[in-house]
Amino acid sequence: MTQHVLIVDDTQINLVLFEALVKRLGTCQAHTFLSSTEGLVWAQTQDSDLVIVDYMMPDLDGIAFIEQLRATPGRESVPVLMITANDQKDVRYRALNAGATDFLAKPVDRVEFLARVTNLLALSDARRKLSDRAAWLTEEVRKATHEIVQRERETVIRLSKAAEYRDPETGAHILRMAHYAKLIARELGLSEAEQELLLNAAPLHDIGKVGIADHILLKPGRLTVDEFEIMKLHASYGYEILRDSASEILQAGASIALGHHEKFDGSGYPNGLRGEAIPIFSRIVAVADVFDALTSARPYKPAWTVEAALLHLRTQSGTHFDPRCVAAFLALTEEALEIRERFADDDWPSLLAPL
Template identity: 70%
Template sequence: MTYQVLIVDDAEINLILFDALIKRMGNSDSKTFSSAPDGLAWAQSHDVDLIIVDYMMPELDGIRFISELRATAGKADVPVLMITANDQKQIRYRALDAGATDFLTKPVDKVEFIARANNMLLLGASRKALANRAEWLASEVRKATAEIVQRERETVIRLSKAAEYRDPETGAHILRMAHYSELIARGLGLSQADQDLLLEASPMHDIGKVGIADNILLKPGRLTPEEFEVMKHHAMFGYEILMGSSSRVLQAGAEIARAHHEKFDGSGYPNGLKGEDIPIFSRIVAVADVFDALTSERPYKKAWSLERAAEHIRESAGIHFDPKCVEALFANWDQVLEIRHRFQDHEKAHSTI
């Protein structure tokens, strides 16, 4: 391996001497600068394994050189050997604070110079190897995690399809609702991690319908009050199916399933939660779910127009829905239309989330 060494000293004789000593080591190439600002600019824009810098220089002394180098992205760990004729401890303390790695005092002993330079190169190489190893391990962890996430995502889709087979709603509804939910989350300023989590967990909002009898779930007309009370149980059924998992996605799905029929004014079910006591994911899914249900055709109803559905959602802000979630949906209307176009009811909705 050939190392790259940078030498910065305003005295030409020192540059010649240090360059000769580096070449004597046999494993390094050197770059020399008599101008500290020029040397710093080169160090900031090139890979370098060791920097040898004088303390007393015009324009930019060694301590300022090191400080500015350390402030440069990616240069925090480059070994720096400071050479100075000044043996005062205060200078060395300041240099250490600035980020110097080691020191030599003029006149430089050639044997000591080579030994220290070589040791610092080996130390730097070891640090790089360790960093590369850490990056490789991190990469392997990311791969393994991606595989786990993919399996988890498949589980979610299959769970959602289990409910879909017993529900007149289509798979395209699940996909549209999930993407509307993600869109609202983004508009609310939720983190990317929360947006991704909501996209993956929201399709399970109605998983509890697998526990509802067919004569109620598949009834083509309006439910009687008694039947509607039975239908309400699907929220807790979904929560009980998903609760207790170690998976963040299933945990989020459980909370969404339980609370997505809560209403902002407290008149919803199953617990009559009000306002911000309703989990944010459930408030988001409530808007996305109802908006898509209104604008989708079902065996028992015609689809509402986008304008009529939007008006209804807006009128229900603060009553049924969180006004901020409503605002976030309609603030991104072009994307709403794009999602609606991408996931059509007549398609077999094999698309992945």
């Protein structure tokens, strides 16, 4: 492999000598500059394995050269060999502080020059191999992490399918509301990682309904007061099912399950939380879940129009819903309607594929 050596010196005879010595190493290509400013531009834009720079130069001396080189992203660890006079110890100290790696004293001894250049090139080669190894490890970690996330998503899908067999309000509903939730999170400025976490965890919001008896869960008419008290337990059931998982997705799902029926004014359940005491994911899911429930037909009610559902969100902003979450959803109504159209079908297996 060819190694690239940059040589910067304002004396032509020195450039010729250093270039000839570098070429004797056999695997090196020398790049020479009489102008320190031109050499710096090359060093900042091209990869080099070693920089040899003189101290005494017009325009930009060796120390200023090193300082500007080290300030360039990606050039923090390129070996730099500075050439100074024997009596310039103070210059060497300043050069070390600036980032010089090694020194050569004038007049330059050829044997010493070749030895120091060989050692610094070996250092550069080791640095490059270490960097390549780090990049390889990073990619391996990324692959392993991706596999873990895929397994977690499969877990979400299977848990959601378990709820599907018991609750007529699942199916395409959980995908629409999950994507609505991601829209709201994006508008609120949550990070991309948080948006993806919410998208993957939101389908678990009603997993606790697996613990509700069929005669209550599937009742076509209005629930009695006692039946509704039992139905409300699904929030706590979902939390208990998911809370002890080591999975970040299932942990987020536990929090959402527990809090998505809390209301901004404190009148919700199970804990009567108020305002920002309700976790942000739960506040977001509350808006997404209600909008989709209202605009979907159920055994006990016809679907509301989109306009009526949006009006409900507006009128309940600050009481049932976090006003910021409502405003974020209203700002993205067109995108929400595209999601509604996209996941209109109840072909459950194919609808789950995007997760």
